[in-house]
Amino acid sequence: MRISLFITCYNDTLFPETGKAVVKVLEGLGHTVEFRSAQACCGQMHYNAGYQTHALPLMEHFVLVFAGAETICIPSSSCVAMIRDHYPKMASRAGNPELGRQVADLLPRVFEFSELLVDKLGITDVGAFYPHAVTLHPSCHSLRSLCVGDKPVRLLQKVRGLRLVELPDSEQCCGFGGMFAIKNADVSAAMLSEKLECILNTQAEVVTALDNSCLMHIEGGLSRRRAGIKCVHIAEILAGTEPVSQA
Amino acid sequence: MTNAKEEIMRRIQNATHGLLERAREYDTISRNYIQSGTRDQAQRIELFCDRLRDYGSAVYTCQSDEITSGIANLLNTRQLSCLLVPSGFPAQWLPREFEFISDHRLTNEQIGRADGVITACALAIASTGTIVLRHSEEAGRRALTLIPDYHLCLVFENQIVETVPEGIRAMSTFSLAPITTISGPSATSDIEMTRIKGVHGPRTLDVLLVGGLNV
């Protein structure tokens, strides 16, 4: 299968390892990965912050770039949620029926990374090896918008060497929320510290999620506490083939 | 006054423009929720009793020809002697050895002096353990079942429906009468979410479940 990768702007810039891992996993499964270099951003940050007029051209650009793509893989559930939940409304508000049709045509081909593996490719065992105690933070968008359910858990359970530790109160938001983390920094930090308590209680070595945005926030807190726990996107775990060095 | 009404109506008129396409017509509202129950009468009764006990209400049973002795036993257990009944409450159900005061325009103070009140009800809903009082009919005036500290309610087995929709539909046939629905005794969780029974309504609610025919 030919899979077109939408890496997302922040993964591209801040978390290139995640993108490399996605490529490795998909190619390892025998698929062809393409990267359309004109791609940039889905518009989520602007949209959620109230800058809907700025988000519109970003969406139009996205639609243009991925026109004709057979299958689109996105390693970020919040960006997928943006596309699924908001693109149709944006198109209709823009009063542009042609854009609406293009969006409707695009949506069935958009998959979050774990959805792609489990639903579209029908795979839970990607042959990974990752000898660590891992806990999963089910990010809000993956949970309530995409409703991915146990897909990430099923993928992680098949990873050799991996011990999955349950995260207490896992469905609580970590407090990231994009602009919220900045505009309401105090409340965001209070939410984060509860999440960190739960994570520390698991004694896991690694926290994973489908979203690097939440992980960046959690990692920022863990690092400030010198907790010695790493945050790793699920793709990087599924790309694991040998023990990662204990840096 | 008409001024305010006219202005509000005008504002509504202006505001509803954007809502036109989205909302459904009344008859096309999707009502795919459960409307009627599937239990037989015995199961319905069991569910109703379970729910009542869950609320901490006591349930006693008797047959329709034993109502008098059923009431007597209960009042003896509770050690009550002077009870109110709504006007029109069947006198043949009342045991002789207790004092009963029929409500003929009793004052709130008079009501407050009684040990409790006995009434029947219009219907009951099993799934929520709800008793429906139709006022000034079987259940008497509202104050009667409100001011005293004890309420004994007669429920006939064939008055029990299973689901809330069945109950509400039955209630809609007398929707102009004041109605009180009771699901367990009064309660509050306002202090540290600790459930405390008996705030202002009757602190004890007993149900006498009557088998056999409705009267």
Added chain:
Amino acid sequence: MSVRVGHAAEAEDFPMAAKKLLQNRQLRDNLRHATDVIRGKRAKVVNELPDWEELRSAAHEVKEHVLRYLGSYLEQFEQKCKQAGGQVHWARDASEANGIIAGIIKRHGESEVIKVKTMTSDEMSLNDALQAAGITPYETDLADLIIQLGEDAPSHIVVPALHRNRSEVRQIFQEKMHLKDLGDRPEDLTAAAREYLREKFLRVKIGISGANFAIAESGSVVVVESEGNGRMCVSLPRVLITIVGIEKILPRFEDLEIFLQLLPRSATGERMNPYNSIWAGPSGTDGPQEFHVVLLDNGRTNVMADPESSETLDCIRCGACLNACPVYRQTGGHAYGSVYAGPIGAILTPQLQALEHSQSLPYASSLCGACYEVCPVKINIPDILIHLRGEIVKRGDAPLNERIAMKAVGFALSNGRRLSTAQKLARIVQRPFEHDGNLQDLPSMLAGWTTFRDLAAVPKTSFREWWAERGKGTGT
């Protein structure tokens, strides 16, 4: 005429108020405990119903239908209520409603009223208005009594005193009820309230209530409650005044079959709340001889006017979104500066009163969606928050640095080439802030991040650069 929602127009911004409240350990413990308990109970009884989602959909559709035909349903309600012997008043805003109510009380020569919990009256600041007119209102809901005697403000729409624990309540009651030896078990405190209020229930001649639902077809009003104070207030006084927000209308009596399943399970986690009182007009020798309904707009028609957010009016005030909200659970209700706290408060308050007040409220959310998930009438609160943020930006009210940043970032993200340039630029700009791979003490808006968390520096190679290299056969 102007719309006021309690004292929300003068309230402090959410982030400032929240910052202070976050310091209050006791408050946060009380909050955590209370919301945990209600959430647990709610989850249990909601899971019991296999048709919960169908009920939610039906409720949403009924409410949306009502908004569309609100005018004719209000007319019908007025007509039926009058037919049943009730008197109907219309109030454009809070002060008009307060005037109507004070007028009725004065006409009867009374100077006291008993009240059953109504958030709408708090929205109207009715108690202040009555006191100014020489009338003493007695709150009879236990939590409202705690608030009133403690000269406090409600922090939750269902359990308004949830921020208080037993020893705080005891202290308030000891002082205000003059009970030196009062114990601090909830039983003792509840008994004290029963004692204190009983005399008022039997003596005071005028009752005031809100309404959970008003039925157009029959002119009926429904009050949902637990303690029995509602039954007392609506059936013992000689005169009853019921305040009904115009959005509380349901078309038919039978529609209660949906809402009386959703509301108690969502609000208190009960299959059914202990008491519902339903009546239409005065009823002979049973209950009040005079019945007034005050139909209140106070900004509701403003909310209706915007189809993007009008479903805010579908709210049945169950409070489930507050209990579910991770932000509310940290700060409590007072941070929202409004009688309506939590997610619903964050969307309702700024819409009722003009948006220039309470501009910080639409941002008081991480958009986690927990509110939408539990809302029994399926109000898409996150979407409405986003919409209101958009309105604030459109008005030009967002901070200047934010607007500039958004514009710049929007430009940088507008295509792959610009993004690539921006990535290179970021790696240069970050140099002065970089220490051991982390960025520290970032300026301006970004300080909100680095005060509490570390931020890894932008890596040397972006994904797109790696991909391009790889294409040339040198990537790994």
